[in-house]
Amino acid sequence: MAPQEHILPSATHASPNPALAAPDLIARLVAALELTPLVAVCSIDRAGRIRFCNQACADLSGLAPAAVVGQPLNSLFSRGDREAEHDALVAAAWRTGKHSPIGDWQVRTAGGSELWLYSTLVPVYHEGELTQVFCMDVDITSRKVEEDALAVAGANFRQLFQKSGDAILLVRAGLVEEANPAALQLFKCPHPAAFIGRRLADFSPLQQPGGALSEAAAQRLEEQAHQHGNCRYDWRYLDCGGRLFWAEVLMTSVTLNHEHVFYVLVRDISLRKSAERTLYLAAQVFENSRDAILLTDHDRHVISINRAYAEITGFGSDDMLGKPLSVYRSGVEDETFFRAVWDQLATDHWQGEIWSRRKGGELFPAWLALTAIRDSHDQICNYMAILSDITERKRSEEHTRHLAEHDFLTDLPNRVLLLDRLSLALSAARRNDSMLAILFLDLDRFKQINDTLGHQVGDQLLKEVAARLLKCVRKVDTVSRQGGDEFVIILADIGGIDHAAHVAGAIRQAICQPHVIGEHELHVSTSIGVSIFPSDGDDIDTLVKNADIAMYHAKQGGRNNFQFFSDEMNERIVERASFEQGLRRALAEGQFELAFEPELDIATGALVAAEALIRWRHPELGLLLPERFIGVAEEAGLMVPIGDWVLREACRHARRWHDGGHALTVAVNLSLTQFVRRDLVDSVRAALDAAGLEARFLELELTESIIMKGGGATAATLHGLRALGVRLSLDDFGTGWSRVGQLKDYPIDKLKIAQAFLRGGCDETVIRTIIAMARSLRMTVIAEGVETPGQLAFLRDEGCDLYQGRQAKAALRNGDAGDVGDVGDLGDLGDPDGINGWLRRPAS
Numbered sequence: 001m002a003p004q005e006h007i008l009p010s011a012t013h014a015s016p017n018p019a020l021a022a023p024d025l026i027a028r029l030v031a032a033l034e035l036t037p038l039v040a041v042c043s044i045d046r047a048g049r050i051r052f053c054n055q056a057c058a059d060l061s062g063l064a065p066a067a068v069v070g071q072p073l074n075s076l077f078s079r080g081d082r083e084a085e086h087d088a089l090v091a092a093a094w095r096t097g098k099h100s101p102i103g104d105w106q107v108r109t110a111g112g113s114e115l116w117l118y119s120t121l122v123p124v125y126h127e128g129e130l131t132q133v134f135c136m137d138v139d140i141t142s143r144k145v146e147e148d149a150l151a152v153a154g155a156n157f158r159q160l161f162q163k164s165g166d167a168i169l170l171v172r173a174g175l176v177e178e179a180n181p182a183a184l185q186l187f188k189c190p191h192p193a194a195f196i197g198r199r200l201a202d203f204s205p206l207q208q209p210g211g212a213l214s215e216a217a218a219q220r221l222e223e224q225a226h227q228h229g230n231c232r233y234d235w236r237y238l239d240c241g242g243r244l245f246w247a248e249v250l251m252t253s254v255t256l257n258h259e260h261v262f263y264v265l266v267r268d269i270s271l272r273k274s275a276e277r278t279l280y281l282a283a284q285v286f287e288n289s290r291d292a293i294l295l296t297d298h299d300r301h302v303i304s305i306n307r308a309y310a311e312i313t314g315f316g317s318d319d320m321l322g323k324p325l326s327v328y329r330s331g332v333e334d335e336t337f338f339r340a341v342w343d344q345l346a347t348d349h350w351q352g353e354i355w356s357r358r359k360g361g362e363l364f365p366a367w368l369a370l371t372a373i374r375d376s377h378d379q380i381c382n383y384m385a386i387l388s389d390i391t392e393r394k395r396s397e398e399h400t401r402h403l404a405e406h407d408f409l410t411d412l413p414n415r416v417l418l419l420d421r422l423s424l425a426l427s428a429a430r431r432n433d434s435m436l437a438i439l440f441l442d443l444d445r446f447k448q449i450n451d452t453l454g455h456q457v458g459d460q461l462l463k464e465v466a467a468r469l470l471k472c473v474r475k476v477d478t479v480s481r482q483g484g485d486e487f488v489i490i491l492a493d494i495g496g497i498d499h500a501a502h503v504a505g506a507i508r509q510a511i512c513q514p515h516v517i518g519e520h521e522l523h524v525s526t527s528i529g530v531s532i533f534p535s536d537g538d539d540i541d542t543l544v545k546n547a548d549i550a551m552y553h554a555k556q557g558g559r560n561n562f563q564f565f566s567d568e569m570n571e572r573i574v575e576r577a578s579f580e581q582g583l584r585r586a587l588a589e590g591q592f593e594l595a596f597e598p599e600l601d602i603a604t605g606a607l608v609a610a611e612a613l614i615r616w617r618h619p620e621l622g623l624l625l626p627e628r629f630i631g632v633a634e635e636a637g638l639m640v641p642i643g644d645w646v647l648r649e650a651c652r653h654a655r656r657w658h659d660g661g662h663a664l665t666v667a668v669n670l671s672l673t674q675f676v677r678r679d680l681v682d683s684v685r686a687a688l689d690a691a692g693l694e695a696r697f698l699e700l701e702l703t704e705s706i707i708m709k710g711g712g713a714t715a716a717t718l719h720g721l722r723a724l725g726v727r728l729s730l731d732d733f734g735t736g737w738s739r740v741g742q743l744k745d746y747p748i749d750k751l752k753i754a755q756a757f758l759r760g761g762c763d764e765t766v767i768r769t770i771i772a773m774a775r776s777l778r779m780t781v782i783a784e785g786v787e788t789p790g791q792l793a794f795l796r797d798e799g800c801d802l803y804q805g806r807q808a809k810a811a812l813r814n815g816d817a818g819d820v821g822d823v824g825d826l827g828d829l830g831d832p833d834g835i836n837g838w839l840r841r842p843a844s
């Protein structure tokens with residue numbers, strides 16, 4: 001537009017001064033105008049007829065210049081409803097001789113085009129007279145259109161700015177100049193003032209997630225936008241509430257009024273970012289999982305595998321992608337299995353153990369989890385398989401199970417596995433109508449090996465026995481160790497009991513062969529009980545119990561043999577069990593009694609002591625001697641409470657005698673079980689205290705074998721008892737091992753010559769020796785079981801101190817026992833025919 005603007009003012013300035021409007025000047029002007037294609041020029045005379053028209057004017061109007069001349073001015077362009085206004089301007093130009101104001105006119109050309117003209121009227125004088133008015137028009141149609149478009153664009157932009165869902169900021173010289181409502185909302189700014197005039201960096205954390213300082217990074221991006229016109233990037237912003245959020249930013253550099261500004265469009269992409277993060281994590285999980293993961297499409301063709309899959313199976317992407325999953329089956333599971341798997345997958349998930357195959361062909365156990373993945377229309381679009389190699393786990397489970405089911409020492413099945421196998425064997429035997437045998441083995445006197453050679457040798461022996469047992473049976477049979485020296489064998493599907501007898505015999509033989517363990521050669525034997533299905537029981541418990549009973553009988557029968565179970569055995573066992581029960585009741589209900597065996601001084605005939613002997617007044621069987629029940633009491637673990645009862649009761653009796661004026665000693669027999677218990681001394685003291693009896697009136701009788709079996713603690717126990725003040729006596733002397741040397745070490749007060757030496761022919765030499773030995777050790781000697789006056793005479797002659805037995809009782813009965821003093825009323829304490837009876841007799 002600039003050139004036109006120059007032309008017109010110069011013409012305009014020239015025109016008001018008629019002196020300057022020389023024809024040559026006009027001619028030059030016209031010539032210039034003629035040449036310019038930019039300004040349409042025509043002139044009119046006073047009659048309003050066109051006198052002149054340049055080419056540009058003709059072109060603009062769409063008419064030939066020749067056709068225009070002589071035509072009214074409005075033949076060139078019609079101005080619609082502004083025609084009169086234009087006519088008035090023309091008239092004013094004639095009247096005033098001054099040029100009209102410049103204006104924009106919308107016209108229609110003779111050719112029918114709509115144009116915008118930038119027009120003015122310039123009056124032209126000739127020789128001082130106004131002769132023509134020049135009409136000058138510049139076509140500004142395109143500028144007008146542009147301006148309109150701009151106006152529309154401006155309005156549109158404003159609207160866009162205000163209504164945009166995306167935040168838009170106008171940044172000038174680094175400061176926010178304008179922020180649209182979406183920006184205020186996104187940045188949680190309560191009002192525009194919170195935004196305007198601040199830097200965008202104020203709305204960023206110090207650092208961006210990549211680690212770059214926000215300020216420096218923003219600077220770089222601005223430069224980039226400035227250089228390239230715009231720049232797009234992801235940015236982490238901080239809103240006015242202090243919340244960080246992800247945004248996608250489009251920064252556009254524009255020039256506004258000769259200044260660079262940035263339009264910054266900010267879109268919240270937190271959701272996209274979190275989706276990206278989730279995807280990223282999923283991808284990481286997929287790729288870094290230690291389990292093999294495989295994805296298929298809807299048709300179960302492999303579309304992706306992770307690194308672990310390749311590592312575990314050896315199959316890589318090249319091997320697998322695009323192939324149907326079924327190609328990779330191991331071949332162990334059949335079609336029916338997989339059909340069931342895919343059927344279940346209709347419910348979206350299946351998992352279980354399968355066999356998988358590595359590329360090299362090796363099979364391995366795997367845990368497979370298959371999941372159907374559904375699209376947004378709930379249609380299955382993919383399948384995901386997660387495969388874990390469970391070889392190690394299986395191995396360790398196998399190991400754990402083995403440990404749980406096997407004996408640690410021999411590695412034979414233990415009780416748990418035995419019962420399991422027995423249950424299977426029983427089911428099979430029932431199904432096939434066949435027989436099976438159970439052999440219950442217990443080594444004979446195994447404890448002795450432990451005690452004499454140590455547990456380690458015992459252990460080695462047990463291992464050796466286990467190995468031998470395995471050699472005696474078939475593969476289908478089971479040899480198990482129950483614990484200790486007990487083994488149970490299942491002989492599955494035997495043809496008859498002969499088979500069981502044969503195996504039992506072979507086992508007995510095998511075990512009897514010497515065992516060489518280290519430097520020891522051991523000779524052991526075993527006792528075996530056999531029960532047979534179906535004749536000896538129909539269930540596991542009964543069969544095992546009956547084999548055990550049979551074994552017990554084999555032991556009772558002298559060991560080193562085998563016994564088949566019989567009902568009679570069972571009856572005996574049941575009887576024994578009820579006897580044991582009866583013993584417990586006897587203790588609780590006070591069915592035990594004491595009888596007393598008098599001890600008389602041989603020289604004076606005086607009653608000096610009484611030996612307490614237990615009796616059981618059985619409610620059905622009458623009075624029972626200890627031989628009938630002590631063995632059972634021992635096995636039932638009742639010896640200690642019974643022994644304690646005897647001790648307390650004996651002390652109580654002695655105290656009553658003392659109270660009645662008879663200062664007798666009471667003798668109590670100790671069993672091995674009592675002797676080896678740690679608190680023996682305490683319980684003796686307790687019995688004395690309870691009765692209020694002086695310790696010197698209590699004598700404890702021990703056998704040689706008790707002293708021997710007491711082991712290392714014997715001496716300590718004996719000295720402990722002695723320290724209490726009680727007297728100690730060695731029973732059955734001469735039948736055991738006792739050596740004089742050893743006897744000296746123990747605080748023994750009294751030796752009791754075993755009755756065996758008096759019986760029959762009376763072993764005078766032995767008796768004489770014992771008495772001499774006791775003398776030399778300053779011990780008292782007593783002979784038990786003295787039955788005849790001759791025996792008594794012999795003992796008296798040899799210097800024996802005391803005696804017991806029929807002769808002693810006879811002496812008491814006959815009053816030979818001398819003055820036993822005033823016995824008072826001893827009531828029913830004890831056996832009426834025993835000591836209390838005699839004590840009750842008046843002194844003779």
Ligand SMILES: Nc1nc2c(ncn2[C@@H]2O[C@H](COP(=O)(O)OP(=O)(O)OP(=O)(O)O)[C@@H](O)[C@H]2O)c(=O)[nH]1
Nearest residue numbers: 442443444445446447448450455458459483484485
């Ligand atoms: N060495 C060893 N001994 C064990 C083990 N388990 C139990 N024992 C011992 O095995 C012995 C089993 O003895 P019993 O069967 O009761 O008695 P026994 O001496 O064999 O006598 P009888 O069976 O009556 O012939 C006990 O002394 C237990 O302490 C073991 O694992 N190793």
